[in-house]
Amino acid sequence: MRWNEIDTQVCSVARALSVVGDRWTLLILRDCFTGVRRFDAMQKSLGITRHRLSDRLVRLVDSGVLNKVPYQERPLRHEYRLSEMGKELYPVVLSLAHWGDKWLDDGDGAPIQHVHNNCGHVVRSVLACSECGEALEPRAVTPQVGPGIMRKHERGEMGEQDAERLPPFVKGPVA
Amino acid sequence: MRWNEIDTQVCSVARALSVVGDRWTLLILRDCFTGVRRFDAMQKSLGITRHRLSDRLVRLVDSGVLNKVPYQERPLRHEYRLSEMGKELYPVVLSLAHWGDKWLDDGDGAPIQHVHNNCGHVVRSVLACSECGEALEPRAVTPQVGPGIMRKHERGEMGEQDAERLPPFVKGPVA
DNA sequence: TTCGTTAGTTCTAAATTGGAACTAACTATA
DNA sequence: TATAGTTAGTTCCAATTTAGAACTAACGAA
Incomplete structure (x- = not known):
C-alpha cells in the first residue's frame, strides 16, 4: 500500500496520519504553535529544504489545517496560521513534546517549559476523560x-x- | 538537514519525532495499543511491506519503545509489546484518533469508540493540566x-x- | 514427503528527498 | 538610476527510500 492510499483505511489514526503523518509536518505545526508563521522563518528553524516546506505548506492549506493569510500588500506576502482544525492538534504536539522531555532527555532537562497561565505552574499535560475528568490510562479504556x-x-x-x-x-x- | 540528524535539534518534539515520526511508525504503535503484537498480523492490518515493517520494528526495539519477547520456543517466535516508554505514547495516539474522528469523519461517525471503564461513558480525550486539572488550551499556556x-x-x-x-x-x- | 505457519530477507523499479542554485516581485539605500 | 536586500517560492539532479513481489529458513502437522 502506498502512503497516499493510507486514508482509505477505516481508522481515524490512519486518516489523521494521512494529513499530519509526514516526517516534517508535525514539526511545521510545532513552529506554528510557537508563533513561527512565515516561510523563511520556518525554513531556518526547521532545517527543511525550501522545496519540501513549500510542498508541505500547500498540503496543509489544502487539507484545512493551516490558513494562508496576507499580512501585507505590495509586495503581497502571506503567513500561515493554524485554523481551528489545526489548533486542535495541540494535544498531539504537546503530548509529543512531553514524551520527548521525559524519555529523550539528554540529561539537561526540558529545552522548553510550559507554564499554565490559569494556575501559574510549570505543567506536564495529562490525558483526561471528557466525561469524568479522571486521567485516561490505556488499561482503563x-x-x-x-x-x-x-x-x-x-x-x-x-x-x-x-x-x-x-x-x-x-x-x-x-x- | 537529513531526517536522521533531526534529533540533534534542541527540541523535544523533534527528538520525539526522530523516534516515532516516521510515516508508518505511529500506525504500528496503534496496532500495539489494540493488541496486535505479531509480525504477520501487523503486516496484514497495516498494509505495510514486510521489509518496511521489519525495519521499523528493529528501530522501535532499539529505541526502547517496543520489547521483543518470545511467546514460544521451537520454533522460536517473538511478539512485540509496548514498553513503559511505548505505553506513554498513548496520549499521542489517542489524540490523533480523536482528531481524526472529529475532522476527517466521512459522515459515518467514529470507526472505533473508546469506553472509559471507570465511568462507563464513550469518551473523547481532553488535555488537562497536571497541576490544576483544568483543560489545557493553547492560549492559556x-x-x-x-x-x-x-x-x-x-x-x-x-x-x-x-x-x-x-x-x-x-x-x-x-x- | 509435502504442506502450512511465522518471521523474516533479497531484489528491482519507482517515488521521494536533499542540496544548491535560480526566479520573481517588490523595497530601501547610495 | 544602479545596487543590494527581503520574502517566497521554483527548478534541477543526484542520492536515498519505498513498494511490490518473490524467496529463505526453521520448524510442526497430516
Missing part, C-alpha cells in the same frame, strides 16, 4: 466498534481487505 | 526557556545554528 464501521458494514461497503484490517477486539459479523 | 536550553547555553554548547532555530519567544542572551 475499552475500544469497541463504533458507528463508522457499523454503517459501512450495513451498507455492504466493508471490503474483504477492510475486514482483515480490523483490530482483534472486533468480533462477530463485522469482522 | 506560555512556553518559556527551560533548563535544557539554559544549561547548554551556559556551557557554551549552543551553536549558531541552534540559536537560530529557537522559537521567537526566546529572548535575551540565549537567542
